[in-house]
Amino acid sequence: MKLDRLKLSIEEVPFKKSLSFVPLINKLKEQKKINGSLDIQGESILKLVEEKPELASADFDVNDVNRFKDEIHILMGYFFTPVQYREEIGVAATPFDDQNFYFTPKYLELYGNENLVVEMVEQKEQDKCFKTFSMLFYAYSMILKRYYNFELGIGYLFMYKVTDKLNELVKYYKLEVEKSCIDITYTGNLPELSEDQLHKMINNPLDMDFWLETLPIDKFKFSGFLSFRYVDVSQIEVISSLKSQLLEKSSIIKRNNFNQLEQNIRSLLELPNLKLGIIAFGMNEGNVENPSDFWHGFLSADRFSCEDYRGTIYEEVGIQGMPVLINDLSKRENPNQVEKALLDEGIRNIAVVPLYNEDELVGVMELGSNKAYDITFSNLRVIKDIIPVFSIAIQRTSEELQNKIEAIIKEECTAIHPSVEWRFARAASNLLLKKESGEPSQMEEIVFPHVYPLYGAIDVRHSSVIRNQTIQDDLLEQLDLVRNVVLSVNEVKEMPIYDQLIYKIDYFKDGIKKGLSSGDEMNVLNFIRHDIEPLFPHFEENGQMVKIAIQNYKNNIDPDLNIVYKRRKDFEDSLGIINDCVTTYLEKEEEKAQTMFPHYFEKYRTDGVEHNIYIGESIANNLNFDRIYLKNLRLWQLIVSAELARKAENLKKSLPIPMDTTGLILVHSQPLAIRFRQDEKKFDVDGAYNIRYEIVKKRIDKAKIKGTNERLTQPGMLAIIFSQEKEIAEYQRYLEYLISAGYFEDQIEYHTLEDLQGVYGLRAIRVKVKDGKEKDVLKLAEDLKIEN
Template sequence: MKPNLKLSISEIPFKSNLSFLPLIKRLEQEIKNDNVYSAQARFILSQIKDYPVFLKESISPKELAKYDKQVRILMSFIYSPLELETTMSGTAAPLDDKAFFQSTLNKELAADETKSLIMIDDFNDDKCMLLFSKLMYAYSIILKEFYHSDINIDYFIRYRLDNKLNGLVNYYKFDLDSTYIDIKYKGQLTELSENDIKKLIDNPLNMDLWLETLPLDQFEFSGFTKYKYIDVTHLEVISSLKTDLLEKSSIIKPLNFKNLEQNIRSLFSNPQLRLGIMALNIKNGVVQNRTDFWHGLLGSSDFNCCDYENSIYEEALRTKLPVIINDLSNHKNIGPIEKGILSKGINNIILTPLIFEDQPIGILEIGSPNAYDIKFTKLRTIKDLMPVFSIALMRSSNELQTKVQATIKEECTAIHPSVEWRFEDAAHNLLQQRVTDENAKMEEIVFDEVHPLYGAIDIRNSSQERNHSIQCDLLEQLNLAKKVFIEAYRLKKMPIYDQVIYKIEEYSKSIEKGLSSGDESNILNFIQEHIDPLFLHLNFKDEQLEEAISKYEKSLDPDLKMVYKCRKDFEDSLAMINSCVIKYLDKEQEKAQHMYPHYFEKYRTDGVEHNIYIGEAITKEQSYNPMYLKNLRLWQLIITCEMSRKTAKLKASLPVPLDTTALILVHSQKLSIRFRQDEKKFDVDGAYNIRYEIVKKRIDKAVIKGTNERLTQPGKISIIFSQGNEMFEYQRYLEYLISKGYFENKIENLVLEDLQGVYGLRALRVTIKKGENEPKDITELAQEIELDN
């Protein structure tokens, strides 16, 4: 907001004289009053009686340079010695910026290059507001003196004091005292009615109106003005914090949070303070983080919510009261969290619970490296800010949660785009129902009469490979630990060392032949409870022992504290295969949606499985034709072949050379799928349809009847059926794809052994040809083998 100054004035248009006559009159009056100030007044006048310069109606500031002592004596009537030492103040001619007398702090500030006092409010460029505020101050004196109207105007200018050494900022309000100003007017004093004065007050920014109504060149100001910088840091910082906290992302963005921390430092006048905020709460007696919002003094990667249980944080949340630890190093209960705080160099901490609707939703942390830095008296300083911090945390947490949910929806929701229309319809229906029934619930979402397709790329012997990797890591860790205690026993014949060596050998023998259920947890418990504690006492100065300990410790994963080499290789290999399959599957699936919209989902196991459902119920507008199912079945065969080829090529670059197998299940009967609200996923619906799910779970273990040979083999695709007519359809597909170079020229027709609860299954199996084909458009392929006949 800027005033309207049309009159292009660059300086105050009235006469201003520096004079001590108003002060001298006051001193003479005090002598006449014969009160407690009389003696001081008499002394001051006696000190200046021989200096006529002080009796002049107008004095040049330069003249006063010779009379520094006398000026100080005169100023002693309006300044106490304490005020001169502790305040930023001075005196100048009426409404002038240049002081002829200043307090000690003012002088020190002017000489201190590490501090800068600057005017704020964005008026510096044209000094418009500075001029405006002086004019209004002059008019307030005139209205009070001649028209008995006290508009009680506050001085508009504020200043900011920046400390370049520690970054602290203080704010000051500029205050003026007009006690020692006399006003005279020339000629006839303008008469103003009550309405005239109201008109002026109603138009405070219209300087044209003010200057025309009361021309300032008719007035003369004589005397001096006392000014003072009044510290309003508390009010300004509180106001700034509230404004910042109400801004969007006020505590999410690092820069915004840094500004909040700097304001807190200024509020407490402590440049070393640290600020933290966490969305912690207690539910069912357990410390939780409801939204994953974490901007605390301790990082979320270092500690989990459970670590905060039985800590000073839980105490603050449970009692809903601030917790103040003046000297954390001497605290009686120091747990992992308290140690973590101390490791950050914080020894004095205040934890204030953030409350929303009478429930704790988070913690505000303020910490300092110095004990007793933040005392309980400071709590009042931030009490008024707690509701705003709570609102900011709640809003930021909700914003973060919304973003997380949006990401989940984009990346891994079961609500596939092909069926999203159905959920939108259900939501619209629900909103309409709640107009009349607030307890209305969302309708069931079911797709009837859809055809299922199922396929899987699995890791061959994944369980054995995983167990073998765990076995190798455990044996290596036991062997390295054994070497340590052999060296320790060599140095000191303690029976405990020999007993540990014996147990290590026993465990090693037990898992050398293979890993049984429970072996891993038993060995890790033995290491944690019996080996690791002994390491703390192996402080012998011996080169061989130190080398054995070093080899043991270097072999451990820094996070898991165990040997994690072979298993990491296996897990990395598994992840690389799955990523390769998923990337290809996602790309091709996107193309397949253009053929005919269908529901698609994939999920990782020790490999990648996918489900497809196609039918008229899935689409909103497009009519269904059986050709689309045939097209999709052919597409599934082609991409399964390509995924198998890609994983075979990837094998040579894997840390552990894993093989993959490929499987397709053909189910000719239509079924229904229902969205389960509790699990947020689709499942088959009805007792008969559930048999399809049972078959899916068991066929990967299927073997060829009369043999021990597993149906699924590396380099081959197995297609399982329960009805003969399906086999003829797929035989046509395979014959065509053999002609196109996808498979070897041999189709195995196999009968499978019965599985638990599953009987009469048959299978076709083909060997994948090496190399890659460039698949034609799926419609062209369909036409080539006349799928529409």
């Protein structure tokens, strides 16, 4: 339990408490009254109390414990049998106090061994506070049950970690409390406790000050004693810890993390000499392979090739898929060079365990010891529950290593945009100098401050709707084709099962016609592949007409995808043609625009093409920036957007599926900073304030005109979104010029937009793109005289 929210302003419990054996004596007397007799232990206790009436005192003096040491041992025999007394860690104490008056030998060994470190789990800094809280919690549980008929299930609150300083093995113990020998009395009137108050207490378990205020317990008295048992839960806790560790990133890559895993395995199996190894290991056509180059084994990866592991216990594990245990490697007949090398490393006892992920061998775990017969199959049964987690960890690690390899390839081989190459070259040079001088080195942050962003998008209108419709059309056609097959065979030989198949086909058709839901496509294809297509060989025995229907079905099925892929292909082809056209033209014009002033440019394809531009002095190496270049680039973007709209409209007639496009530009006048993100190998805006720009970009494509249900973006029109009034005036001048140049119709619409999630007060201009011939975009932009 974490204590960061614990509220407790007192250091000692506020109620009275006293040591007394009366509750135990009364309990035994009650049992004898009910049953007529007691066992030998119970009878001996009652006889002892008759002989020593001081033991029946309501307030037994703790100082008298030593005087009655033997008698108290007999009394405690009711809770600790002779075997338990010898073998268990136990103690008895006054109620809710630290005054222990009875101990088992194992308890004294635990706290008397200077080589053992005992600490409360997760409560190292707040032991006293947590103890007081726990005592109060236990006390309240007893009060609520006794006086308010409410059972407060609390499990256990105390967990102890015991570390052996000599071998660093760890054991965990939970503290079980026996509360049956406690009497509770109350002075005065019992406080009332409403159901609402009780619920508030239960809902605020860490606010013990609130509990004390709601139900004061200073008038209660607890008489009797508590007994405690330390229950070994090491296996449960260590396995839990291992699972948590293995689910973390780099759990088996970093040496410190791996050492902790090894130490936990040692504690789990109680083998201080144990060594742990993990290898990404697989079998490919009967051959040993190391697919991801991850190797954390007993022998270094470069010592032997995969071929050298043929005929070893490792190959045996890979072939059999079962653990292999060698009790004494030194006694193995005809050991190969790998096994000899293991002996040279001090490994005499070794177990190799296969690691599978989704029925695929992804690696092996090595457990080794310098002592023969140290590891047993019983040990392997103990760790069987964490083997799947090791498998996941090595699979994830292999994938991470593969990703790093791919990242290096991208880092070394992927071209950086020419406008910023100089900055990366400078950073790489600085890194190289630091490495050569032996200084701690890493790639420096690459940030371009005070740059102006431009964003634009050409999007396919209703692309998701069209995509779903093409999937519906293809599925319906495939169902019609397969229905014709079943009908043809049913005409030759009527059978009820064929009627049932036709009913199922019609059921799927009706559902798809109403609309495509999640999972519909997979359900239909699974039905066809598993319930109908396997029957084709049987169907073909029913004559030529059936064979023709089956062949017609096969002729309409895509041979690679094994589905009807017509309308979907038309959609993907149409979308690809539009995007290719937009991308080609955008890249050609952008290359020309770089001659105006260097700027960073990137594009990415979705169901359309979006582009980002950043311009400013920090990007242009050794060039002076002037806002004239920003205005020129804004005008260039408007002209390019108009030309793209024209091209998309002209393409429409030649597309397999005619599709409309929409144009969108976002204007942002405030400069921002962009930072190169090493993890994603791309530039992103930097700083919390600038993040708003990215949020707006992601949400404006769904923007609607205020007071209507009309989308701002419409086919054949260009929408320009603003957040500041002065931006509108600037773009109005550009549009007036472009209207006169024949790019747009002579009608500018001004709109206020509905608020979006986290985005408010946006304004927009919308203009209709005019048909016309392609012009020299760069010349138009440069010829226009723009005032600063």
